Amino acid sequence: MAEERFTCRWAALSLSNIASVFLPDLLHLRESSASIKHELVSVSTTGGASRAADWLKQNKIPNAESIIVYHSWEEMLEKGDFDVVYISTPHPLHYAHVQKALQCKRNVLVEKPATMNRAQFTQLCNLAKEVNVVLMEAMWTxxxxxxxxxxxxxxxxxxxxxxxxxxxxxxxxxxxxxxxxxxxxxxxxxxxxxxxxxxxxxxxxxxxxxxxxxxxxxxxxxxxxxxxxxxxxxxxxxxxxxxxxxxxxxxxxxxxxxxxxxxxxxxxxxxxxxxxxxxxxxxxxxxxxxxxxxxxxxxxxxxxxxxxxxxxxxxxxxxxxxxxxxxxxxxxxxMPVERGWGIWYQADVIAERVARRNGNDQGTGEVIGEEESGRVIGWMDRAREMAGIVYDAALEQV
Missing domain, CATH: 3.30.360.10 (Dihydrodipicolinate Reductase; domain 2)
Structure with missing residues (x-):
């Protein structure tokens, strides 16, 4: 019996430069036999409706006319109908944006580095498990x-x-x-x-x-x-x-x-x-x-x-x-990348986890690559301390 195909519906928090690489890569035409399909169903942007329309057109996003455009990222997280939110804002904003998404019980793929420091990452991991959703750092490599x-x-x-x-x-x-x-x-x-x-x-x-x-x-x-x-x-x-x-x-x-x-x-x-x-x-x-x-x-x-x-x-x-x-x-x-940049491989990983969890109350959430991402973020904390690389304390708060 053929495996049922899962369509993973995505929301994009920010129409950033990296989003203009990731989203077209994500939406490349798949083989009919593929078990995962991806769709972009909503985006949030602080720009006007015309800017969003232009961005979707320039990046050749399929079915752009059906994508819901929110001008408040909070509203999209609270009211949107999607499976995973992709967060690609500047990394000092990741902590607040991911925290809100998790509080809204959203599955999250957040650009790397996931947070400014290990303490912030640990807090988000704990929250994802508590609210029973999937969190993943977008370390596509x-x-x-x-x-x-x-x-x-x-x-x-x-x-x-x-x-x-x-x-x-x-x-x-x-x-x-x-x-x-x-x-x-x-x-x-x-x-x-x-x-x-x-x-x-x-x-x-x-x-x-x-x-x-x-x-x-x-x-x-x-x-x-x-x-x-x-x-x-x-x-x-x-x-x-x-x-x-x-x-x-x-x-x-x-x-x-x-x-x-x-x-x-x-x-x-x-x-x-x-x-x-x-x-x-x-x-x-x-x-x-x-x-x-x-x-x-x-x-x-x-x-x-x-x-x-x-x-x-x-x-x-x-x-x-x-x-x-x-x-x-x-x-x-x-070992060539099959198509595009290959950023879509990581999207398949989180989509498969979400599909596996749908309709099955696991009781606790999960963080894909928690140990690995946490180690690297911790090393960056220590390296910054030793090398004297300092950011405003407000960006580091938990």
Whole structure:
């Protein structure tokens, strides 16, 4: 008997720049055999009706005339008829927007970083469970085919991971970028650590903790962080960041032994040309891999951009894989995104959870990727503290 198809109805809180990438990606035509279909049924915007209509047209949103436009996000959350709300406002607003959505018993996909700090994220996780809904951070990189292949197929085979280099830099800031841009506005959470470091730290987490179970007595902590600000910009917007993580194993007597190290770097001013359009810059060819994971049996490299991996380069150096002269052997694993940017993979994940829960009172809600997202946000908290990256206290309140 064919599986019944679930149509996941979405609401968009904010017609942001990232929403203009996510929503068209979400609404790509699916195969008739697909178990999930997505529809956009409502949006909220502080702009007028004509702006919303223009935005939907420019982004080629199907059935735009049937989409309900709210000019109050609170009203949409309180009265709208949809399955999941996608929240893509600037990250200092995430906490209040997600909190209200959860209070209205809405399933939520919120852009990364989910919150400004770990304390806010913990509060939202607890609330989601309390009101029996699904919450998920939109860390789409974790759900791409190449990432899943690395975590579930390669990571168990390459031996113990000992060293990780995770880098995500590209020239977001150009000489002609207005100082009023969100990317340079500390009140909007600007800074390469929150904007880019969340991705690089996610790769460090995948490499160091991708196989870790709750029974493993290990911990990964930030031991060093340094930051250089964007030159010529007021407010000390962080730019060139360096973070060192240590993975520690705790033995039965309570002693600690270092298992692995990760070096994580970001920049929003280099390397590369800032002349091409934003998303062209994001896909430019870089001289070095963005991620390199070195383990006892092999190393794995991920080319730029690490947010959207489609190939994995593996060099094997264990006895089983050496050639007849004792040299390393190379393997290239191609795992292309099936269509569009691939942001829709994460949408399928939350839609499947919502479909599974519909009509079945689970008694408690769930947070997809709670442990992983919480770890990365906690590392960013510690890195900011050590590197002196400071935001207005009002943005951090719980």
């Amino acid at each position: 974790r759900y791409l085919p190449a990432t899943l292949y690395f975590q579930h197929k390669l990571l168990p085979r390459i031996g113990d991971v000992k060293r990780v280099y995770a880098e995500f830099s590209f020239p977001i800031v150009s000489p002609d970028l207005s100082h009023e841009s969100r990317f340079l506005d500390k009140a909007a959470g600007a800074g390469s650590l929150l904007d880019q470091g969340v991705y690089a730290l996610t790769w460090a987490d995948l490499a160091l903790n991708g196989l870790t179970s709750s029974q493993d007595k290990t911990q990964t902590e930030v031991v060093y962080a340094h930051s250089m600000p964007v030159p010529g910009v007021q407010g000390d917007v962080d730019d060139i960041n360096t973070i060192i993580l240590n993975k520690i194993k705790i033995n039965e007597s309570g002693g600690k032994q270092q298992e692995a190290v990760a070096i994580v770097t970001t920049s929003m001013t280099l390397p590369g040309s800032s002349k091409p359009a934003f998303y062209q810059r994001l896909q430019a060819t870089k001289a070095a891999p963005a991620v390199r994971i070195e383990a006892t049996k092999a190393s794995v490299s991920v080319p730029f951009p690490p947010i959207r991996p489609q190939e994995l380069y593996v060099q094997w150096y264990d006895e089983e894989h050496l050639d007849e002269n004792g040299f390393e052997t190379d393997e290239v694993i191609k």
